[in-house]
Amino acid sequence: MENWLMLTLVGKDRPGIVAEITHALFDLQGNLGEASMTRLGGNFTIMLMVYVPEKKTVVEEKLRPVCDKLKLFFHLDEIEAGLHQHIEPDVRISIHGADQAGIVARATDALNKAGLNILNLESDVGGNTDSPVYVMHIEGVAGKGLEAVDQALQKLARENDVVARMTPIDTMVG
Amino acid sequence: MALLNVLIYPDERLKQISQPVKEFSEDIKKFVRDLEETFRSFPGCVGIAAPQVGRFERIVLVDISYKPQHVNHGFLVLINPEITSSEGASLGREGCLSVPDYTGKVERAKSITLEACNENGEEHQFRMSGYEARAVQHEIDHLDGKLFLDRLVSRRNALSKRIELST
Numbered sequence: 001m002e003n004w005l006m007l008t009l010v011g012k013d014r015p016g017i018v019a020e021i022t023h024a025l026f027d028l029q030g031n032l033g034e035a036s037m038t039r040l041g042g043n044f045t046i047m048l049m050v051y052v053p054e055k056k057t058v059v060e061e062k063l064r065p066v067c068d069k070l071k072l073f074f075h076l077d078e079i080e081a082g083l084h085q086h087i088e089p090d091v092r093i094s095i096h097g098a099d100q101a102g103i104v105a106r107a108t109d110a111l112n113k114a115g116l117n118i119l120n121l122e123s124d125v126g127g128n129t130d131s132p133v134y135v136m137h138i139e140g141v142a143g144k145g146l147e148a149v150d151q152a153l154q155k156l157a158r159e160n161d162v163v164a165r166m167t168p169i170d171t172m173v174g
Numbered sequence: 175m176a177l178l179n180v181l182i183y184p185d186e187r188l189k190q191i192s193q194p195v196k197e198f199s200e201d202i203k204k205f206v207r208d209l210e211e212t213f214r215s216f217p218g219c220v221g222i223a224a225p226q227v228g229r230f231e232r233i234v235l236v237d238i239s240y241k242p243q244h245v246n247h248g249f250l251v252l253i254n255p256e257i258t259s260s261e262g263a264s265l266g267r268e269g270c271l272s273v274p275d276y277t278g279k280v281e282r283a284k285s286i287t288l289e290a291c292n293e294n295g296e297e298h299q300f301r302m303s304g305y306e307a308r309a310v311q312h313e314i315d316h317l318d319g320k321l322f323l324d325r326l327v328s329r330r331n332a333l334s335k336r337i338e339l340s341t
């Protein structure tokens with residue numbers, strides 16, 4: 001494990017943000033690790049691992065003006081992390097239906113009890129304003145087996161009037 | 175028999191195009207045995223291509239018989255393989271011996287018709303689909319200097335393109 005920093009940025013989306021931020025990090029001789037950027041509700045969000053020879057306070061000092069200019073909230077944490085730590089998911093789950101309060105909590109709670117370790121989760125609201133539809137995609141590792149996950153999803157579907165199904169992920173290595 | 179050394183990306187040699195086998199010599203048979211031994215030394219692996227061990231001839235091995243949930247032809251030695259027709263599209267997750275610690279979603283033809291020789295030079299035709307067809311397409315890509323990294327589909331694309339998710 002090495003000493004990485006986790007940089008979190010949130011703000012109104014506009015073109016060129018990633019380029020400006022990564023350029024600033026490059027100027028600090030930063031080494032980028034894994035990153036995930038996505039638009040949520042029209043906002044730009046990114047979390048990225050960066051390894052910088054400088055102290056956290058120095059990095060903060062240099063990033064502050066860039067983030068102020070781009071009007072981004074920024075947050076920097078010292079984390080214990082390492083590359084090459086990927087875990088392979090063995091199941092993919094899709095859940096969708098009319099939007100309802102608490103569905104993400106009920107779904108993830110049921111899956112947690114069924115032994116699922118979530119590696120990836122995307123939750124979205126589509127449809128239109130009058131009849132919103134939520135769609136959730138999850139990938140994870142079924143710690144208690146696929147059968148347990150399948151049963152949890154069937155129960156979830158029955159009790160919440162949603163469509164919930166799973167597909168095993170069988171990664172082909174060759 | 176000997177274990178062969180597997181090339182790891184970004185080794186440039188993985189981009190080299192392999193040449194057809196012209197003579198089904200004893201040397202080819204011996205190489206196929208070594209390639210098989212190398213392939214079997216990686217648990218969970220279902221195929222290997224000659225260029226992955228630095229031999230740039232059109233030879234691939236595929237064996238998914240230990241995954242009986244997928245229809246398959248058993249252990250296949252495919253020399254000078256040629257996909258003569260393909261149908262449909264499916265998305266599935268792939269990894270590669272030459273690309274450790276990374277997997278991703280790749281679109282492949284759902285079913286293919288394939289012509290290839292075995293190590294004795296006898297020509298065979300195969301029809302296959304799903305997982306086995308995916309493995310063969312992945313290995314033939316190696317013969318053309320391509321990796322699954324060249325064909326990655328992002329998660330969001332995968333949702334919007336409405337391709338059938340098979341694995």
Ligand SMILES: [Zn+2]
Pocket residue numbers: 173174269270271272312316
């Ligand atoms: Zn490969």
